[in-house]
Amino acid sequence: xxxxxxxxxxxxxxxxxxxxxxxxxxxxxxEKGEFTSLVGPSGSGxxxxxxxxxxxxxxxxxxxxxxxxxxxxxxxxxxxxxxxHNIGFVFQHYNLIPVFTARExxxxxxxxxxxxxxxxxxxxxxxLESVGLGDRKDARPHELSGxxxxxxxxxxxxxxxxxxxxxxxxxxxxxxxxxxxxxxIMEKMNEEQKVTFVFSTHDQRVIKRARRxxxxxxxxxHSDKTTTPxxxxxx
Amino acid sequence: MKTLFKLAWRSxxxxxxxxxxxxxxxxxxxxxxxxxxxxxxxxxxxxVDNMTRFQTGYLQIQDYRFENEPSLDNSFYYxxxxxxxxxxxxxxxxxxxxxxxxxxxxxDEQTTRxxxxxxxxxxxxxxxxxxxxxxxxxxxxxxxxxxxxxxQGFSDRLGLSVSDTIALIGQGRFGMSASxxxxxxxxxxxxxxxxxxxxxxxxxxxxxxxxxAEDKVTSLLIGMDxxxxxDAVAANIGHFLExxxxxxxxxxxxIPELLELxxxxxxxxxxxxYILYIVIAFGFFGTIxxxxxxxxKEFGILISVGMARLKLAFTLFLEVFIIxxxxxxxxxxxxxxxxxxxxxxxxxxxxxxxxxVIDMGWAPVLPMSFAPxxxxxxxxxxxxxxxxxxxYPMYRVIRLDVISASRS
Numbered sequence: 001x002x003x004x005x006x007x008x009x010x011x012x013x014x015x016x017x018x019x020x021x022x023x024x025x026x027x028x029x030x031e032k033g034e035f036t037s038l039v040g041p042s043g044s045g046x047x048x049x050x051x052x053x054x055x056x057x058x059x060x061x062x063x064x065x066x067x068x069x070x071x072x073x074x075x076x077x078x079x080x081x082x083x084x085h086n087i088g089f090v091f092q093h094y095n096l097i098p099v100f101t102a103r104e105x106x107x108x109x110x111x112x113x114x115x116x117x118x119x120x121x122x123x124x125x126x127x128l129e130s131v132g133l134g135d136r137k138d139a140r141p142h143e144l145s146g147x148x149x150x151x152x153x154x155x156x157x158x159x160x161x162x163x164x165x166x167x168x169x170x171x172x173x174x175x176x177x178x179x180x181x182x183x184x185i186m187e188k189m190n191e192e193q194k195v196t197f198v199f200s201t202h203d204q205r206v207i208k209r210a211r212r213x214x215x216x217x218x219x220x221x222h223s224d225k226t227t228t229p230x231x232x233x234x235x
Numbered sequence: 236m237k238t239l240f241k242l243a244w245r246s247x248x249x250x251x252x253x254x255x256x257x258x259x260x261x262x263x264x265x266x267x268x269x270x271x272x273x274x275x276x277x278x279x280x281x282x283v284d285n286m287t288r289f290q291t292g293y294l295q296i297q298d299y300r301f302e303n304e305p306s307l308d309n310s311f312y313y314x315x316x317x318x319x320x321x322x323x324x325x326x327x328x329x330x331x332x333x334x335x336x337x338x339x340x341x342x343d344e345q346t347t348r349x350x351x352x353x354x355x356x357x358x359x360x361x362x363x364x365x366x367x368x369x370x371x372x373x374x375x376x377x378x379x380x381x382x383x384x385x386x387q388g389f390s391d392r393l394g395l396s397v398s399d400t401i402a403l404i405g406q407g408r409f410g411m412s413a414s415x416x417x418x419x420x421x422x423x424x425x426x427x428x429x430x431x432x433x434x435x436x437x438x439x440x441x442x443x444x445x446x447x448a449e450d451k452v453t454s455l456l457i458g459m460d461x462x463x464x465x466d467a468v469a470a471n472i473g474h475f476l477e478x479x480x481x482x483x484x485x486x487x488x489x490i491p492e493l494l495e496l497x498x499x500x501x502x503x504x505x506x507x508x509y510i511l512y513i514v515i516a517f518g519f520f521g522t523i524x525x526x527x528x529x530x531x532k533e534f535g536i537l538i539s540v541g542m543a544r545l546k547l548a549f550t551l552f553l554e555v556f557i558i559x560x561x562x563x564x565x566x567x568x569x570x571x572x573x574x575x576x577x578x579x580x581x582x583x584x585x586x587x588x589x590x591x592v593i594d595m596g597w598a599p600v601l602p603m604s605f606a607p608x609x610x611x612x613x614x615x616x617x618x619x620x621x622x623x624x625x626x627y628p629m630y631r632v633i634r635l636d637v638i639s640a641s642r643s
C-alpha cells in the first residue's frame with residue numbers, strides 16, 4: 001500500500017472573490033522508501049501540495065490518503081494527532097524551539113507522544129548520534145550552525161518514528177558543504193532504514209540526488225520521473 | 236507537564252528585560268493598590284478603634300430603652316454579681332467595664348459650656364483604652380475623689396487648667412438636680428477630636444453620687460481577647476440577657492452613621508483602585524500581545540509537528556500564570572515591607588492639610604492599616620487580571636491558522 005496517495009486534489013484560494021487555482025487535479029502516490037523531490041518554479045504549487053501531503057491544509061476538492069486513512073475526512077484535532085504519530089517535518093528555517101537544547105528539541109516530540117522519559121532520552125541521543133551531533137546535544141539552537149540546526153531538525157522529524165518525512169526546501173539556507181552533509185544523512189537513512197522522504201525544492205543538489213522527481217507547473221503535475229538503481233529514467 | 240512547564244519557564248526568560256519589566260509592573264500594581272487601601276483603611280481603623288475604645292466599646296450592654304432615650308432614668312443596676320455572671324458566659328470575655336455618662340453644663344466664673352461627663356473605673360478604663368497614657372498635665376483622680384480630668388480642648392474652651400475648680404450643673408436620675416464643684420486634677424488629650432472639646436472624666440462613684448445614681452451604670456463595655464470574637468460573644472451574652480431589660484449591642488449597631496460615612500469615604504479609594512487596575516491591565520495586555528504576536532510562527536510550527544492546540548494554550552497560560560504569580564508574590568512582600576515601615580512610623584500631616592483634617596474630626600496622621608486581608612485581596616485582584624489577560628494568547632492559539640502562521 002502507498003504511504004501517501006492523492007486523488008484529484010484541487011486547491012482554490014479566494015473562491016468567492018478572485019479565485020486562484022493553486023492545485024489542479026493532482027493525483028500522486030508515494031511508496032514506502034521513496035526519496036522524492038517536488039520541483040517547479042515559484043508559484044507552481046509545491047508548498048501547497050506539501051501542505052496537503054502533510055495534512056496541514058485541506059484541499060478544496062479531491063481526497064488525500066496516508067496509509068489507509070483518508071486525512072481529508074479528519075477534524076483539525078484529529079489531524080494534529082495524526083501528524084504527531086505519522087509525519088515528520090523538516091522546515092526551510094529549521095524552526096527548532098529556541099529555548100530547548102538539541103536533545104530537548106528531539107525528545108519534545110516523543111514527550112508529546114507520551115513516550116517514557118528514559119526511552120525518549122535514549123532515542124534522542126541515538127538520533128543525534130546518527131546525524132553526527134552526539135557531542136552537541138546540550139547546545140541550544142543559537143549555539144549551532146545552520147547545517148547543525150537542520151540536522152537536529154531531521155533528528156526531530158525522525159523522533160516520532162513517522163511513516164514519512166516532508167521537507168520544505170531543507171537545503172535552501174545551507175552552504176554547499178552543509179547541504180551535502182545533510183543530504184548524505186537523509187540518503188543514508190533512506191537506504192538503510194527505508195525512511196520515506198518527500199522534498200519540495202529548487203535546489204539542483206537535491207534534485208540530482210532524488211530518485212523520483214515530480215515537476216509541478218501551474219498547479220498541475222507536469223512530469224513524474226523515477227531513476228532506477230541502474231540509472232535508467234522512467235516517466 | 237514537566238516539559239510544558241520547562242517550555243513555559245524558559246520562554247519567559249527568552250526576553251529577560253521584558254519579563255522583569257512586566258513583573259515589576261505587577262509588583263507596582265499590588266504595592267500601589269495595597270498602599271491606597273491601607274491609607275484609607277488605616278484612617279478608618281483608627282477612627283473606629285478610638286470610637287470603640289473611648290465611646291462605644293466593641294460590645295456594650297444597655298437598658299433596652301437607653302438607645303432611644305439616653306437618659307440616666309434608663310440606667311441599670313450593676314454590682315459584682317452581674318460582673319461575675321457575665322464573665323462566666325464566655326471564656327473570651329476578659330473584663331466588664333462600667334460607665335455612667337450624661338450631658339451636663341460645665342462652668343467657671345465667667346463661661347458655661349456643655350460637656351459629657353463620664354464616670355469611670357479608672358483602672359479598668361486604662362486596661363481597655365490606655366486612658367492614663369493620654370494625660371498631658373496633672374494627674375488622674377483616685378477612687379471616690381472629688382476631682383475631674385478635662386479633655387484638653389474642653390479646658391481650652393473654658394480657659395481652665397489644673398488646680399482650678401469647675402462647676403457641674405445638670406439633671407440627675409429621675410429629675411433630681413445634680414450640681415457640684417470639683418477640682419480639675421488633670422488634663423488629657425482625647426483621641427477623638429470631637430470628644431476632645433467636651434469631655435469630663437471623674438471617678439465612677441463620684442459621678443454616681445453627683446447624679447443620684449448609686450449602684451447604677453448607663454452602659455457596660457465588654458472587653459474580649461480579640462475584637463474578631465465580637466459577634467460570637469455578643470450571641471452568648473444575648474442568650475444570657477434574654478428575659479431581662481438589658482440588651483447587648485455590637486459596635487456597628489452603636490455607630491451605624493459613622494460606618495456609612497466611612498463607606499462613603501471609601502468610594503474615592505475604590506475608584507482610584509479601579510483606574511489603577513485598568514491602567515495595569517492595559518499595560519500587561521500590551522506585553523502579552525507582543526509576546527504572542529512575535530511567536531505566531533513558532534506556534535504554527537509547534538501545531539504543525541503535532542502539539543495539540545490545548546497543550547500549547549496551556550503552556551501559554553502557564554507563562555502568564557508564572558509572571559502573575561511572581562509579580563503578585565513579590566508585590567505582597569514589597570507591600571508588606573512598605574506598610575510595616577509606615578505602620579511603625581505613620582506619616583504626620585502638617586500645615587493647612589492637618590488643620591483641615593482636624594476640622595473634619597479626624598487625627599492629622601496617615602495611619603496605615605496592616606490588615607492581612609488587604610494583601611491577599613489586592614493580590615488576588617491583580618492576579619485575576621493577569622489570568623484574565625491569558626485568555627488572549629490562548630484564544631489566538633486555539634484559532635490559529637497553521638499555514639499562515641508558519642509562513643509569517
